Amino acid sequence: MLVSDWLIEAQQILKSARISTARLDCLVLLEDESGKDRSWLLSHPEHYLQGSSFENLNTKITQRAQHVPLAYIRGKAEFYGREFKVDEHTLVPRPETETMIELLRGLWDGATHATQWIIADIGTGSGAIAITTKLELPETDVLAVDIDPQCVRVAKQNSQSLRADITVVPGDLLEPLFGMVPAADVLLCNLPYVPDDFQINTAATHEPKHAIFGGKDGLDLYRMLFNQLRKLSPKPRYIFAESLPTQHDALATIARAAGYSLEKTDDFIQLFTR
Numbered sequence: 001m002l003v004s005d006w007l008i009e010a011q012q013i014l015k016s017a018r019i020s021t022a023r024l025d026c027l028v029l030l031e032d033e034s035g036k037d038r039s040w041l042l043s044h045p046e047h048y049l050q051g052s053s054f055e056n057l058n059t060k061i062t063q064r065a066q067h068v069p070l071a072y073i074r075g076k077a078e079f080y081g082r083e084f085k086v087d088e089h090t091l092v093p094r095p096e097t098e099t100m101i102e103l104l105r106g107l108w109d110g111a112t113h114a115t116q117w118i119i120a121d122i123g124t125g126s127g128a129i130a131i132t133t134k135l136e137l138p139e140t141d142v143l144a145v146d147i148d149p150q151c152v153r154v155a156k157q158n159s160q161s162l163r164a165d166i167t168v169v170p171g172d173l174l175e176p177l178f179g180m181v182p183a184a185d186v187l188l189c190n191l192p193y194v195p196d197d198f199q200i201n202t203a204a205t206h207e208p209k210h211a212i213f214g215g216k217d218g219l220d221l222y223r224m225l226f227n228q229l230r231k232l233s234p235k236p237r238y239i240f241a242e243s244l245p246t247q248h249d250a251l252a253t254i255a256r257a258a259g260y261s262l263e264k265t266d267d268f269i270q271l272f273t274r
Contacts, residue, residue, distance in 0.1 A: 004045030017065040067202040089150035127155030226258040
């Protein structure tokens with residue numbers, strides 16, 4: 001089948017399935033499969049798709065029509081300009097989380113560094129936050145924690161492929177930090193925060209539910225985290241947390257009860273200090 005004919009047919013399949021990014025998704029999958037960039041493909045509509053390439057593309061279009069996230073079909077997602085391996089065990093990195101990296105960089109640039117910072121990414125998933133932190137701030141020591149051994153596996157793979165010298169360990173929230181010497185200076189927390197009765201989009205239903213939902217009001221994991229802080233001495237000076245803007249007041253109240261005050265808010269991200 002010609003590239004031009006395949007694009008028309010594949011787009012129609014995705015549009016019929018109510019995929020709003022039908023044309024873009026088709027082009028991305030076609031780039032992956034053919035090894036050609038978008039401009040070449042669009043300027044060579046007569047290029048012929050055949051054999052395994054044609055079959056692979058049709059399989060992927062069928063998956064996408066079922067609202068499987070494009071990142072899972074491709075096996076990778078972009079975060080802060082880098083590609084990370086993802087699979088059905090890991091949450092797909094979101095653009096809004098990149099704000100956490102921006103705020104962290106601003107905090108680092110404005111701080112006096114008497115000692116090397118130790119930064120812990122809690123609930124690391126694919127490792128996107130931890131790895132990006134290390135690559136953007138190579139002077140820091142970075143620890144990545146996740147309770148899911150499959151996420152630990154993927155995070156380790158990403159750290160190796162991106163050559164980021166981080167430590168990835170299994171653990172329930174802050175438990176790996178108990179008794180750690182020296183203690184962590186900064187926590188980066190993108191914990192599950194979606195309320196259990198919140199209507200998520202169809203694509204998100206393919207992602208691991210334990211990485212999305214956080215109880216009745218979405219903040220159960222954050223309550224557990226701030227409760228665990230009582231066992232840390234000294235406690236981290238800075239905590240970054242992601243949640244829905246409508247949850248920010250409630251999360252600030254939880255943090256305040258643990259001795260942390262709200263320093264800054266930007267989109268989904270809050271910075272707490274003590």
